[in-house]
Amino acid sequence: MADAITIDSVTKVFKLAKDKPRSAKERIIRAGRISWERFLALDDVSFSVRDGETLAILGHNGSGKSTLLKCVAGTLRPTSGTITTRGRLAALLELGAGFHPDLTGRENVYLNGSILGFSKADVDAIFDDIVGFAELEEFIDQQVKHFSSGMYARLGFAVAINVDPDILLVDEVLSVGDEAFQRKCIDRIRRMQREGRTIVVVSHSTDLVRQLCDRAVVLHHGKLISEGVPGEAIRAFHDALATRGTDVPLVVEEGDHTPPVTVDPVTGELPVVVADEAEPDAGATVTIRHLEIEYPGSVQHLTPGQPLRIRVGYSASGLITDVAFGLEIFDEAGTRLMGTTTDVLEQYIHAVNGDGEVIFAFDHVPLLDGRFPIRVTIHSHDGGTIYAEREYEDAVAVMNPTRTRGTVHFPVKVEHLFNF
Amino acid sequence: MTTVDDETARPGRRDPAPALEVSRRPNPLERLRHVWRYRELLGNLVRKELKVKYKNSVLGFVWTLLNPALYLVVFSLVFQEVLRVQIPYYAIFFLSGLLVWNFFSTALTAGTMSITSNAQLVQKVWFPREILPLAAIGAAMVHFLLQAIVLVGALALFRRAPSFEYLPAVPVAFLVLLVLAAALAIGLSAINVYLRDTEHLLELTLLAWFWLSAIVYPYSLVADRLGPAREWIASLNPIIPIVITFQKALYNPDPARFAWYTNSPTFDPNNVLADQAAPAIPDHPIGWYLTHLAAVGIFAVVLLLGALWLFGRLEDDLAEEI
Numbered sequence: 206m207a208d209a210i211t212i213d214s215v216t217k218v219f220k221l222a223k224d225k226p227r228s229a230k231e232r233i234i235r236a237g238r239i240s241w242e243r244f245l246a247l248d249d250v251s252f253s254v255r256d257g258e259t260l261a262i263l264g265h266n267g268s269g270k271s272t273l274l275k276c277v278a279g280t281l282r283p284t285s286g287t288i289t290t291r292g293r294l295a296a297l298l299e300l301g302a303g304f305h306p307d308l309t310g311r312e313n314v315y316l317n318g319s320i321l322g323f324s325k326a327d328v329d330a331i332f333d334d335i336v337g338f339a340e341l342e343e344f345i346d347q348q349v350k351h352f353s354s355g356m357y358a359r360l361g362f363a364v365a366i367n368v369d370p371d372i373l374l375v376d377e378v379l380s381v382g383d384e385a386f387q388r389k390c391i392d393r394i395r396r397m398q399r400e401g402r403t404i405v406v407v408s409h410s411t412d413l414v415r416q417l418c419d420r421a422v423v424l425h426h427g428k429l430i431s432e433g434v435p436g437e438a439i440r441a442f443h444d445a446l447a448t449r450g451t452d453v454p455l456v457v458e459e460g461d462h463t464p465p466v467t468v469d470p471v472t473g474e475l476p477v478v479v480a481d482e483a484e485p486d487a488g489a490t491v492t493i494r495h496l497e498i499e500y501p502g503s504v505q506h507l508t509p510g511q512p513l514r515i516r517v518g519y520s521a522s523g524l525i526t527d528v529a530f531g532l533e534i535f536d537e538a539g540t541r542l543m544g545t546t547t548d549v550l551e552q553y554i555h556a557v558n559g560d561g562e563v564i565f566a567f568d569h570v571p572l573l574d575g576r577f578p579i580r581v582t583i584h585s586h587d588g589g590t591i592y593a594e595r596e597y598e599d600a601v602a603v604m605n606p607t608r609t610r611g612t613v614h615f616p617v618k619v620e621h622l623f624n625f
Numbered sequence: 626m627t628t629v630d631d632e633t634a635r636p637g638r639r640d641p642a643p644a645l646e647v648s649r650r651p652n653p654l655e656r657l658r659h660v661w662r663y664r665e666l667l668g669n670l671v672r673k674e675l676k677v678k679y680k681n682s683v684l685g686f687v688w689t690l691l692n693p694a695l696y697l698v699v700f701s702l703v704f705q706e707v708l709r710v711q712i713p714y715y716a717i718f719f720l721s722g723l724l725v726w727n728f729f730s731t732a733l734t735a736g737t738m739s740i741t742s743n744a745q746l747v748q749k750v751w752f753p754r755e756i757l758p759l760a761a762i763g764a765a766m767v768h769f770l771l772q773a774i775v776l777v778g779a780l781a782l783f784r785r786a787p788s789f790e791y792l793p794a795v796p797v798a799f800l801v802l803l804v805l806a807a808a809l810a811i812g813l814s815a816i817n818v819y820l821r822d823t824e825h826l827l828e829l830t831l832l833a834w835f836w837l838s839a840i841v842y843p844y845s846l847v848a849d850r851l852g853p854a855r856e857w858i859a860s861l862n863p864i865i866p867i868v869i870t871f872q873k874a875l876y877n878p879d880p881a882r883f884a885w886y887t888n889s890p891t892f893d894p895n896n897v898l899a900d901q902a903a904p905a906i907p908d909h910p911i912g913w914y915l916t917h918l919a920a921v922g923i924f925a926v927v928l929l930l931g932a933l934w935l936f937g938r939l940e941d942d943l944a945e946e947i
Contacts, residue, residue, distance in 0.1 A: 211644075219942070227820070228821050230822055275944060276647075277647065278750070279647040280749070280750070280751055281941065281944050281945060283648050284941075289645065289647070290644070290647055291645070296751075298748065303743075303746035303749035303750050304745060305673060305677065305743075305745065305746070307676075308673060312673070316669055317750075319666040320746070320750050321750070322663075325665075
């Protein structure tokens, strides 16, 4: 089958300068004092999109994914390399199609139609479908500058999918509009997939990519670093995110991290430390020394269902007997997925004194995709005194190689009972 | 249904559509072909320009007529009454040239800003971008026609008729004017994206250019001053041949040829004599005008191809720089 889009060693260089001169006057005044830098937005990118395929382009902000889509749409031209497309192309770059704020919705639909090569009669034929899909019957004769951003996006999407494109390019637009409309868009994209149209989606919603796409490519600093089935590409995408270096380091304080007490290697349980007969120190405090996440493999992430050990290092200034450790795991939106303490787990910490480490060991972590924040608390048994509390952003990274969506993996088997 | 990339009807969607190399930079002639293919869009954009311009004003198109009318009153007052210029029917003389100039300056001003003011379109969709400056020129053409009504009104008011002998040169002159304006507008529109003060520099340039274009004063004064050996200097200004063609045809200083028209009860033969005593426009045959127009026309076509070439190069990053 023919390729709908062929991208062959495409490179795009932008000339950047600090405080870029925008006028002839500035250029003359600052002549010779402008230091230009070449920014490689796309670096020798090659891949192709097969006819009828849905492909996702993944990448963090600044990875070049939008630049690439613009080059395919033809609004930007690559510095070198070739891009070939087959068939009518409709693009939704950023928010909606190109609308003129002073024209009404109706006039903009016709204008957009003619930009996409439609005659007035052609647009007449699909006009009602467009307005119906966008649910803008009452507002279509208002100037679009009075539209809300949701209405704007709806109309843009409605135009793009109703002009019968062979290739649809979608850049992050599925994140606008209310949920009902998003579902409608996704339904429509599915229908277009069944009709054999080629769709290219730029997104950093890995959920959406998993849900819709046959294949994904990952761009990182303008380079193509991965190409394959969504699960594989998403993992590469997360790995690339992790190596970006902007994440909060997991280990906050340097020092000796070897646990002073050994853990039973079979059960992973904490040994019981029996408190001395001595009286606890009244003014003693305990601080969190470090948090270490022990992944099972050599990579710095989990796959769903794998075991995990979370090591909390502490440092107590004296003997404390009224002590418990709390652990909470959150999702990216800040919802608490689990909150527990050593008391709740009935794995009592009888006393702390000096440096030590408490280890929470999970047999398997049923999380799907994401980077999950963790909060560690050291408090008294009744929770009345909080000795230390610390939050770690993106502490646990989980990569999901499967096509299941969501946050939690519930082990499931399918049975089919029938009597035809 | 016609499509952008293939103009033949596609019976089924499984048919392989022809490949289009979007990353290639089209040459100037291909660019013109794209514009032609998108002519319906051009029409829509002209309509859009006009709609947007007049949507929010109550007086609408009246503003377009007020501009030359106001110029006319002020310049007639200054030149005829204060400076006492010896040009009969100065109003008609001045309007003939002003018509050309108003078209030229609105086309260039609107054309230069056409890309930056349509940023939303340029960033989102591909279409031949030259369409935008060309649409600005199309809108200026509508204004031109409206302002021509003022001139016709003035002709009727003063009971003058155009020179039918020279009238065939007017469409030629207008065509040349159109190509010249298109060339400059296309080039400047792309430059203005990178150098945002182009529109301000243009404003200043147009002011100087206006006074150098034999619109307010007759060309014969310039030709006399330069003498036959140095008259070529004046033809460095490509607008002059166009302006004087309009003046020659529309401002007809020789009403003796139109006895039928002047055969009215109010006809005063003294007026005729006064006209002939002041030949404001060069008394050349129509061939002289056409030759000069042809020279400007060739220059304009070369300029247009150059502008399209430049536009193609600057277009690469247009959506990013805008």
